[in-house]
Amino acid sequence: MKLTTIATNEAPAAIGPYSQAVQFGNVLFTSGQIPLGLDGQVVEGGIEEQTHQVFRNLEAVLAAAGAGFGDVIKATVFIKDMNQFATVNEIYASYFGDHKPARSTVEVARLPKDVLVEIELIAATGVEKQ
Numbered sequence: 001m002k003l004t005t006i007a008t009n010e011a012p013a014a015i016g017p018y019s020q021a022v023q024f025g026n027v028l029f030t031s032g033q034i035p036l037g038l039d040g041q042v043v044e045g046g047i048e049e050q051t052h053q054v055f056r057n058l059e060a061v062l063a064a065a066g067a068g069f070g071d072v073i074k075a076t077v078f079i080k081d082m083n084q085f086a087t088v089n090e091i092y093a094s095y096f097g098d099h100k101p102a103r104s105t106v107e108v109a110r111l112p113k114d115v116l117v118e119i120e121l122i123a124a125t126g127v128e129k130q
């Protein structure tokens with residue numbers, strides 16, 4: 001099976017030695033997206049703005065691999081403050097709609113660039129959903 005590195009200018013560049021995503025066969029693993037704009041700067045605002053930016057970035061990375069949120073099978077959400085869980089959930093649901101991938105959410109001590117949220121996804125394309 002082929003391993004492909006996904007790279008797009010529609011999402012912020014990696015800030016370390018990793019790829020925006022890698023695809024193995026029909027399975028796509030995104031790196032964790034943090035709320036960076038295309039200029040590489042953390043977006044202004046609080047958890048709402050940061051979570052939306054993370055989803056914009058994830059959408060761009062998925063699209064670069066021909067995938068979308070409907071193809072996601074697993075999400076991992078890292079948040080700085082579990083008190084913001086409800087807010088993140090609401091925004092998260094607005095991107096996934098009725099599609100509910102498996103998910104884990106954890107509160108962490110710190111995230112890169114001291115952001116409030118990071119999300120990584122696993123997606124599988126061309127899979128029949130039941």
Ligand SMILES: C=C(N)C(=O)O
Binds near residue numbers: 032112
């Ligand atoms: C932002 C990241 N995904 C990282 O530093 O690993």
